[in-house]
Amino acid sequence: MDVLCIIFPFRSSIDNWECVGEEDWVDSRTIYIGHKQPPPGTEAFIQQRFPDNRIVSSKYTFWNFIPKNMFEQFRRVANFYFLIIFLVQLIIDTPTSPITSGLPLFFVITVTAIKQGYEDWLRHKADNAVNQCPVHVVQHGKVVRKQSRKIRVGDIVCVKENESFPCDLILLSSSRDEGTCYVTTASLDGESSHKTYFAVQDTKAYNTEKEVDSIHATIECEQPQPDLYKFVGRINIYMDNEPVARPLGSENLLLRGATLKNTEYIYAVAIYTGMETKMALNYQSKSQKRSAVEKSMNAYLVVYLCILISKALINTVLKYVWQADPNRDEPWYNQRTETERQRHVLIRAFTDFLAFMVLFNYIIPVSMYVTVEMQKFLGSYFIMWDDEMLDEELGERAVVNTSDLNEELGQVEYVFTDKTGTLTENNMEFIECCVDGHVMRGAAGMDMIDTSPGPEARVSIACSEHEELFFRALCLCHTVQVKEEETVDGIKHGIHQGKSTSFYISSSPDEVALVEGMKRLGFTYLRLKDSHMEILNREDEIERFELLEVLTFDSVRRRMSVIVRATGELFLFCKGADSSIFPRIISGKVDQVRARVENNAVEGLRTLCVAYRPLSPEQYEEVCHLLSGAKLALQDRDKRLAEAYELIEKDLILLGATAVEDRLQEKAADTIESLHKAGMKVWVLTGDKMETAAATCYASKLFRRNTQILELTTKRTEEQSLHDVLFDLSRTVLSLSADYADYGLIIDGATLSAVLRPGQEDSNSGSYKEIFLEICRNCSAVLCCRMAPLQKAQIVKLIKASKEHPITLAVGDGANDVSMILEAHVGIGIMGKEGRQAARNSDYAIPKFKHLKKMLLVHGHYYYIRISELVQYFFYKNVCFIFPQFLYQFFCGFSQQPLYDTAYLTLYNISFTSLPILLYSLIEQHINMDILKKDPSLYKDIAKNSLLRWPIFIYWTILGVYDAIVMFFGAYFLFDNTTFTSNGQMFGNWTFGTLVFTVLVFTVTFKLALDTHYWTWINHFVIWGSLIFFVVFSLLWGGIIWPFLNYQRMYYVFMQMLSSGPAWLSIILLITAGLLPDVVKKVIWRALWPTTTEPSVGTLPPSPPPSLCCLRPPAESVSNPALLEVTLCLSRHL
């Protein structure tokens, strides 16, 4: 079959299709390198059509911008609603001019369009820069300069050092003899380390433009897919018309966006171009996360929409009831036009309904969306600016990728954290190794081989054969690269070796730590040269090993191997997690090593086991066969490779184990403790083994000494059935949960998948899930070890979907955390050492785990308080605004007569009352941030969306209705059939409306002022400023006969009103009466049912600067008993 495959690739495909059916060739493409036809007899030359290499990240073109952008914008429900209102105003005769809703809508739409247009213009510019940048393409044996966008699939491209690849390429040859090149994928996944890519063995010799042009080959590979790390393909090279097939994998594929490093030039063939490159396929935006606040806001919106519709309905019905008397409908002084009269009554009723809708539509204001968005966008800058979340070492600040979720940071109930790199530094240090039970410690800076605890005396330096092998194994079995005298941004480790400085670079910090540890023990790994690894041993001799195969690491196998040849002997060295090594051991001092490994794991060290297997040439032959067979497979290659590895890595002889320490991050324990106190449940999800993870959990105070640990692991489920274990645990938890508050659960990946596995025959699985959730709910801390990346996401999903629907947050630093970061409500990435992938996919990225504390306890708390007030206040002020209009309908014959002037209707939400609430929602601090940090339990105050619950929403609405009634009827009784000027002249309906409106603006602004706890000069400026603006505007608006207006109804109305004493008195009275209940409610609630936050407000900020102390009258803090006792309260807390 394989032979067939090689010779007749096309036909074999058919065979495969027919007999195996696994390899789905429909999804593959054939590329003719250099657009040369394959030799006759192999297959027909079918020129497939591929897109050109143009990258289009822009959304719009010049022509479709306006229609497309409009369409996009009006797809939002709110915008669409306002558009409908606007259109209704245009079409039918409505009480307010279309300007009142058209202008704000136009403003919002225009600003958004300008912003999006500008962004798109930038994208166009960037696209053009990319698409037109020159690239070198080999044509007819010559290198030709071309624009990047003109590259076609099959072109041979020449890339020079430090250039980035213009499309996805298959490496054919490089300037290096061994056909390798170094690449950094920093712009793709943030990993700045250099990765090695390999040319196809048969083409690596063709490294001039003439030669490379003479290559006659085709490539078959899968159709483009977004996974950056997966690629399978096959190249068929026709030498003298005899095709040779070679496998292609991701190690041959150079991705667009990556940059060539340390290699003079390469030749490569384009296989995916333009929008089909893996980078472009990965460009898709993430799915949108919506915060709980947004959901409540939408719920409120629906309520208000219902209120709006019912208001309009009530008024319409009442109108027709009232109008039943024709003398009311059409008295002699107020006749309809003829056309109106002829309209059918149903149409009239419908237009009346619409007109009422228009009249009351301001209850759902356009400006709320704008304000909320501005608040989120501008507010997120405070996170980025925060100096306490700046990491001096890395020079990094917190990054906000989505500002939509700011307030969700204040709502977190479950924190899922990764261990390595998140809780710990991911800065590995070699601690010790153990060979056959002899322990050697690698203290920093010196070679120490000592302190073996065992009874056996330590042997001389050149001790057993095993020890020699062990060191060599560690020096050889890795993927570390040596980088000489160059600064790279990634992981740097200086090795002062004589005069030259060199670094070890690897994607895994464990390996670097091990290789460095070996160096301290006398074995220095020098370089990889011509497939030979060079080691400087203790006698300062250079040993050379030929590197034959690398069986790379993967997280499923949890081990890696190399096959080397040393002076004729063949070895397979394997290192990996103990659980993956021990089952494959056939000899060696397993028990001693295992004891040591377990001992180390308990201390929180990361352990690896090392083993070897001598290979006979025949065995090697077989290995080669297995590997090449697997590598040649086009489909399911990973699976087949894994199977091959499984067969090769067996019959191992145990050499020893290593221990590497990964220190806890600074203040990690403190942070976890704070999160606990704040009522959050912290789960650690790690791929590490149980003992190590548990030790870290103890160190980070996730588990305390009095925590009762419940285990749900494979070990236990082997003894009992899963069913029994689960019920046992739940019984323990539930029966004792009253007095034993502190439970910790440890579960491993295998058991978890057993728990979550869908039931086979009965409905037990569902109940398993329930029981498991029940147990988890009663545990303050949960540790999940041995987790695969996808399982992490599963856990998050499980908790998310549980019946309380808690808000989840996931923190992680590596690519394996991305899935859970994307799954959780809030995803936080740590800018760690394992690349930037987590940070890029997160909603927020922070430099260190400890920053989570301020992020949640301070920023989250503030944002939540701010936005909830913003939302409630917006609805409140619009109830106040619109309800008087509703009441007025009862006194104007349900004629949709607006109470306020058009200018007031338009500007109320845009300018008179917009800035104070925006500023409030940006800088309000109801409590000092130091107190928030000190007392994490304050976080519980706002848990479960407490400020946006229905009772509070109803309170605000009732308050709004009350204020509206006070304002309307206050003015009503003042106007009732009398005058209130000293010259006896009368006021009209516009004065009535202006009076109500004046009271309204002042009341809602003062209401906000009463809610403001943090008065900076900005608040003063904005609150008083907007009131002054209202007054000045009103004076101006009524002060001139505006030539462009058809009506002059407001002429001198405001000034005439102010010239009357009773108007002033009633304004003061109505404002007082409007604010009174809220103040009383606040004070009484505070006194009788205080939240935990409130007593703390009065406490002084810790250690105020002495120079400013004098600002506060010292007598006050003493004389005020409330303050004093509050201090007591707080001291109890601490």
Next chain:
Amino acid sequence: MMASSYNAKEEDGHPSGASNHGGAGATKSRKPDNTAFKQQRLPAWQPILTAGTVLPAFFVIGLIFIPIGIGLYVTSNNIKEFEIDYTGVEISSPCYSCAKNFSSNNTTPCLCFVEFTLEQPFESNVFMYYGLSNFYQNHRRYVKSRDDRQLNGDLSALTEPSKECEPYRKSNGLPIAPCGAIANSLFNDTLELYHIDANGSRNIIPLVKKGIAWWTDKHVKFRNPGGNSNLSAVFHDTTKPENWRKPVYELDTSDPDNNGFINEDFIVWMRTAALPTFRKLYRIIQKKSSTTPTLPSGRYILNITYNYPVLSFDGRKRMILSTISWMGGKNPFLGIAYITVGSICFFLGVVLLIIHHKYDTRNNSSADIPN
């Protein structure tokens, strides 16, 4: 009045901030300008509303509002007001026949006389109002049925009135001036007041018709097209509103400054009332001398030229005589409201005082337990 603490920390003075500043000068300069604003540490006044702090405010409000309220109430009570309904609904009322026999094409005006007695003399200037009930001047169709351009003397609007005036825009092809429903329904009853002295003879009381409209309306907002002279020529190509008996330029032929659009009765009518029951200033009775009251107590006769039909929509017509104080006409509402709010504040102050005390003792004792 409010407990407040001044949080005036500079970023450099802050202890936790200082630890971050420990880095080398090079890293410090890498930070963008680090302001108190960006660190959310602007100096701020942090008032707290507690029972203790709000208490004094309530007492103060109570103490201020109650006297004001009493003052307002007394002032309102001292105002003299007399109101008489002359609609003529009942057979016994003098205007019954006028009301019943009303028809719009009746050319001869219907007259009726209403007798009334003032129990008390009206000392200061007396303001005479007419009041209408159940008249929806604030109906939307009605409110917008006017053309402010036309009323402001715009010649183009005079001949081509705004569409808002429909169906009172044109009549027989000629533009109506002033157009619209408001102008069309101008109140056109004429009221005259006679005092019957001890001898039984009638003395007409002089009614001043100037100063009843807003000054700004009269002088800026309303203007005759082409000045105040020769109005009939200007209005030549227009026609009078259908309900009017005479054209706009004959509203007050005696005084050119009160004729046409700037007729004060017209201007007063054009300011649409806020509520369906309203009154409008009709005339002012000036006080003649400081010794005699403007309107001494005694018998009076109101002479009505009954032109304005209200019965069709179940309306009422009234005549009101009122004196005016600095706070306007008789309206006890403001005084009562002030007294009420003031008392509530005072009462709440007392309640809060109790709460404040209880709350303090309760919390102090509970705070003592762990100590």
